[in-house]
Amino acid sequence: MSKKRIYLNAFDMNCVGHQSPGLWKHPNDQSDTYNTIEYWVNLARLLEKGKFDGLFIADVIGLYDVYQNNREATIREATQVPVNDPAMLISAMAYATEHIGFGLTASSTFEHPYTFARRISTLDHLTKGRIAWNIVTSYLESGTKNIEIGDKFEHSKRYDIADEYLEVCYKLWESSWEDGAVVRDAERGVFTDPDKVHEIGHQGEYFNVPGIHLCEPSPQRTPVLYQAGASPRGTQFAAKHAELTFISTPSKEATATYVKKLRAEAAKQGRDPESLKVLALATVIVGNTEEEARAKYEDLAQYVSYEGAMTLLSGWSGIDFSEFDPDEELKYIETNAIKSMLEGLTKASPNKKWTPRELANFAGIGGLGPVFIGTPETVADLFEEWIDETDIDGFNLAYAITPGTFEDIVELVIPELQKRGLFKKEYGEGTLREKLFGESPYLRSDHTGHRYKRIAEPVK
Template sequence: MTTKHILLNAFNMNCVGHINHGHWTHPRDTSDQYHTLRYWTELAQLLERGLFDGLFIADIVGVYDVYQGGVDVTLRESVQLPVNDPVPLVSAMAAVTRHLGFGLTANLTYQAPYLFARTLSTLDHLSEGRVGWNIVTGYLDSAARAMGLDEQIAHDERYDRADEYLEVLYKLWEGSWEDGAVRRDRQARVYADPSKVHKIRHAGRHYRVEGYHLSEPSPQRTPVLYQAGSSGRGQRFAARHAECVFISPPNKEVGRKIVRDLREQIAQAGRHPDDVKIFMGAAVVVAPTQAEARDKHAEYLGHAAPEAGLAHFSASTGIDYGRYGLDDPVGYGPTNAIESATRVAREHNWTRRDLLAQFSLGGRYPAIVGDPATVADALQDWVRDTGVDGFNLSRIVTPESYADFIDLVVPVLQDRGVYKTAYEAGTLRQKLFGQGDRLPARHEGAHHRPLARPA
């Protein structure tokens, strides 16, 4: 029986404060250098030294302005503001690495699919097949207003649009250029065979596209597809399209249920349950001994900003927790933000005090604190008890959090046979699944290949 290897992404964002807020004040933190190339190229090289599968780069369009009805806390603590475009980072990081994958977040609501298809094909070419796309539809009213809409599109309607958006992309990535269309025949003066390049025609409810894909086929054609959504509609979308799903359960019971429900829906969609790798968010504080780890955790707590974490969560749920006293019951009515986050908060009847306690480290992910063996035990326990495949490790102090994990925890996981000791060859999809560079035949996108379509 082959031992299942734990998968690891570093979870980051092109900004100062990402998940564990307040630590930009720590004297060893360098996150305020996020706007320099060296910050990102050195991070990529560090992660590749640790054999991380990927760097998962979050992004938002809009600002967190729900808490206390404004952006005061958001700006003071740099709660994902300012935030720069993640797309240009990939080329620079790919140039200084050979294996590290890049999961790029992009909001499909505000980008035309025809040009977006070219952007990701270009990055897949330049990285030699190491690009993934984290599919998001947005949840911030501030983004909708900034992009010219009167209000945010309704939750389920956003996913309906996303289904059609993906259909357009599949037609471009998988169907416009046949295999063998690119000949590069100098003698015959034929770079591409016109008989094997096809115009796509799409006339749907939300999108109308007629044209040829502008890029020749990249190593993966369709990038690895990531998705983060635990609502009922989000899970149905993931079951149809996603190859990697990111979840953030508050405890193992919730995590186990999310994983079970998601894998059931994947099977109902005609795919194998293991066609999707599930990552959960986690924050790790590790040191050579338990006592040193506790001391480091206490040091980090002194720089954390729980209120900034609450401002972040307010935007995630659409609820202004600043209107409530510490122990007041919160009115968990329907919102148009992240449905799964609101549902979990409502089910647990979390008060403002409860949430501030959860965000003591500045963020909402379970904190794993201890020596290397203790941390390794905890990660293996989460995998065993919930069925997740790996973790998105958030940064606390940058780059210290990742360097500590690589130097202290990775060797323990390797000694236990649950983490790779070298990268496999091939694209990001091949590394993750071991079944080739392209989407498997049972994936929705494969149905748009020329030989898969009726004549």
């Protein structure tokens, strides 16, 4: 077995239930307290106790309204609505912790890069360099109906726009302010040297940003960059920009195929393929014995909501699952979205009959990634097996109930991983990028964003 260093993120969202529809009804679930600062601070402290690398906070702008072609089931089942702004959580969690990183999901579709770059720099300052950005382009049409963004954001152009969005951000973060621009010279009355602050002069197809970045350089300048696009265009985008990528696949075969394509594409971009870290979605149900873990899973499974799961699956796939009988076998339904979903599931469970009801049962606990059930030793074995056979670098761990799922991981799984030498016992020093990669707080020299870094001009 490999002794590759395992990366672990906790996966949550500023809403009820996240990817475990119906589990909010479980007596031990506290996800309905998502709108309190206490929930988030306590979660951050718990995860830091377990030496998690980060808390990855998902987000969507819009509603899952594909199922039954309306919003009723989504609202009734609390399918990622109500949902609050994830950025507001981070300052309080950072103040209560010292090391854990925070991955903020934010869409290049719904906010201008000039104001967004300031928000990220602010968070990087306030967290002392522990911020990451999960770059998404957004896929819910229901969101675009409420924000006047025009037809330039049609689906086929989203990644082209995101490429330029990143270019603007790189220019603001990397080249607007030179190192040493802030001098704090009280005797001369000079806080910032104006000669070391530069307008970026960006004139592009989608954005015109002539001015300076409003923030002085933050500890990382550019945040750690996450991306989760799995389409061919999304993979190309991730290979160019991402430092960590997130994948949601139910089988090792599908995961290995993605990782191979991603690393090959990164090499085409002139990057070290191994510098990209890939985290796979997974949910852990762990007990002191196999019987205890299985009983725990059966207890959780009885709370899964069929309609809640269907609203998620319909939103993700674009297919209205209300049109199918719950017990109809789906293998003969030839839509691209369902076909690709079923192919991955069939590889994971080749003898299973996949119906909408079985899909709901599978996705109802933690989404479309695998569910690892067993003792700490069994779960650790499965972690190693997936890493060895797929070339992933770690896991984005969803919850069945919160904080209970994460408490079990911290108390039972983490010590087993540490005993095997697979997971850190202490955090490293420095920013999130330094903790993750053991190198500089700034972008690597082979990253596309590095070429925007301004070299100090010689003194005349």
